[in-house]
Amino acid sequence: MxxxxxxxxxATDLASRSIGMELLDAGxxxxxxxxxxxxxxxxxxxxxxxxxxxxxxxxxxACACNSYGPVALAAGADITFVAPVRRGDVLEARAAERVxxxxxxxxxxxxxxxxxxxxxxRGRSRTVGSSPQQQKNGAADGRAE
Amino acid sequence: MxxxxxxxxxATDLASRSIGMELLDAGxxxxxxxxxxxxxxxxxxxxxxxxxxxxxxxxxxACACNSYGPVALAAGADITFVAPVRRGDVLEARAAERVxxxxxxxxxxxxxxxxxxxxxxRGRSRTVGSSPQQQKNGAADGRAE
Amino acid sequence: MxxxxxxxxxATDLASRSIGMELLDAGxxxxxxxxxxxxxxxxxxxxxxxxxxxxxxxxxxACACNSYGPVALAAGADITFVAPVRRGDVLEARAAERVxxxxxxxxxxxxxxxxxxxxxxRGRSRTVGSSPQQQKNGAADGRAE
Amino acid sequence: MxxxxxxxxxATDLASRSIGMELLDAGxxxxxxxxxxxxxxxxxxxxxxxxxxxxxxxxxxACACNSYGPVALAAGADITFVAPVRRGDVLEARAAERVxxxxxxxxxxxxxxxxxxxxxxRGRSRTVGSSPQQQKNGAADGRAE
Numbered sequence: 001m002x003x004x005x006x007x008x009x010x011a012t013d014l015a016s017r018s019i020g021m022e023l024l025d026a027g028x029x030x031x032x033x034x035x036x037x038x039x040x041x042x043x044x045x046x047x048x049x050x051x052x053x054x055x056x057x058x059x060x061x062a063c064a065c066n067s068y069g070p071v072a073l074a075a076g077a078d079i080t081f082v083a084p085v086r087r088g089d090v091l092e093a094r095a096a097e098r099v100x101x102x103x104x105x106x107x108x109x110x111x112x113x114x115x116x117x118x119x120x121x122r123g124r125s126r127t128v129g130s131s132p133q134q135q136k137n138g139a140a141d142g143r144a145e
Numbered sequence: 146m147x148x149x150x151x152x153x154x155x156a157t158d159l160a161s162r163s164i165g166m167e168l169l170d171a172g173x174x175x176x177x178x179x180x181x182x183x184x185x186x187x188x189x190x191x192x193x194x195x196x197x198x199x200x201x202x203x204x205x206x207a208c209a210c211n212s213y214g215p216v217a218l219a220a221g222a223d224i225t226f227v228a229p230v231r232r233g234d235v236l237e238a239r240a241a242e243r244v245x246x247x248x249x250x251x252x253x254x255x256x257x258x259x260x261x262x263x264x265x266x267r268g269r270s271r272t273v274g275s276s277p278q279q280q281k282n283g284a285a286d287g288r289a290e
Numbered sequence: 291m292x293x294x295x296x297x298x299x300x301a302t303d304l305a306s307r308s309i310g311m312e313l314l315d316a317g318x319x320x321x322x323x324x325x326x327x328x329x330x331x332x333x334x335x336x337x338x339x340x341x342x343x344x345x346x347x348x349x350x351x352a353c354a355c356n357s358y359g360p361v362a363l364a365a366g367a368d369i370t371f372v373a374p375v376r377r378g379d380v381l382e383a384r385a386a387e388r389v390x391x392x393x394x395x396x397x398x399x400x401x402x403x404x405x406x407x408x409x410x411x412r413g414r415s416r417t418v419g420s421s422p423q424q425q426k427n428g429a430a431d432g433r434a435e
Numbered sequence: 436m437x438x439x440x441x442x443x444x445x446a447t448d449l450a451s452r453s454i455g456m457e458l459l460d461a462g463x464x465x466x467x468x469x470x471x472x473x474x475x476x477x478x479x480x481x482x483x484x485x486x487x488x489x490x491x492x493x494x495x496x497a498c499a500c501n502s503y504g505p506v507a508l509a510a511g512a513d514i515t516f517v518a519p520v521r522r523g524d525v526l527e528a529r530a531a532e533r534v535x536x537x538x539x540x541x542x543x544x545x546x547x548x549x550x551x552x553x554x555x556x557r558g559r560s561r562t563v564g565s566s567p568q569q570q571k572n573g574a575a576d577g578r579a580e
Contacts (some may be wrong), residue, residue, distance in 0.1 A: 009189030018185040040163040042280045044154030050219045051203045055196030076225040082391045101372045106410050109341045117389045227536045244552045246517045251555050264536045265541050299479030303548040306444045308475040329452040334444030339491040340509045345486030
């Protein structure tokens, strides 16, 4: 059962949904998101642009770190590209919390094609005290400072 | 004058071009890419999805590290998000080589909105010995191992 | 049973041994190293210098990625500091392989004080074709290029 | 003229001083620290342990991010190893602020041997509201949460 905070966030996450991502699961500190790789994701070397692998991993990270309720924002992330990805591949990003401390968190996301790892991502989150709506209207809106 | 290797790569980089990126400049170890932020880049907190900032920075990085001719691939990257980005913003990513050694390179990309920094990206590249076409057909195709 | 390649490497690793590190375990892709925190590791804020936490994690990483026999070198690493560490603390770094591909590898190292996490480290390795001795004498000696 | 906050911090930074580091310069957002590479910094491959390069870079980073007065702590850092370092080498780490935002900062540190780059480091800082003494005695002491 996906937490309500995540379902609401996902429902309005046009960036993720408009490129075909599907939220398969989310719970306390974890999430699974699937994405088919399409023609418009190909780069000039005719493999998937690394930015789309990052996008997928970042979306799974967002669902995992917002699963606890308070608004959590990405402060940063590192990605290692493991294998080339092609049109028609279906990717699955599995996010899991590594550690939380104070307002910070570290989450690991592995991007798979079937059983094969194609990217390893580690995200750094910060929770903010207010609701997304307050964030949207306020000074510190939408990013952990 | 943008090097031919970069112009050819960019011409077929559907991932970058299909979301409105424009290559403004590229030369020995540097590149500048512009992107307008659109509705479909908004996430569930109603700010730009970090993945699109990464995509932009990663494209500038690709142009910079391929400016020398041999095919260079992204091995990985780290991004720090500095300020929230909104629909209608126009972003500019400026990539600059930091150091090259053996087949590896480190490139810094700063993403600006006007004069303001919105993200700092550091990419790690690897050159491969063969052409993109060989990469496309071969075993190690399309990713630095 | 610690692999011979790791035992030999550790026996001559003066950097690790001279500051009190002890290799507790190592096997296929994993390792555990312990270090007591001493007066000379304190920084100007009177907590342990982050560099010593990195040193400990990096040593565990080296033992894990050299457990397979061929010489593996650190290409880079990222560390997140989770909690302050003090004189007298005894730390334990536990390294585990995340993924290997081609000549590259990604290893996660968590640094504990008892059951508490004090740092999260992710290392990037590269294997080289030759022995340490060849590395020592040759041009590319001692670092993945 | 090195700021007083940095001079005081450095005077008690036993971790840096006890291994021979020398603070050459520090000012608004920048710092230069020198370190000779000694026998006890050699690892099992008979090159300098990467942890000592990190230690040096981290010390320069600490001086740069504390140059403004309020206490700044390392939240994390990434390092890329560029070239092997040997006993007898004299290294110089030059730290420069990249961007500050809210309580956060990003600092780049390049480690040189003469004119040659041997490592590239990027540190992430957080300032805390209180003095080091309060930090030392309080709950959140000594680490950015």
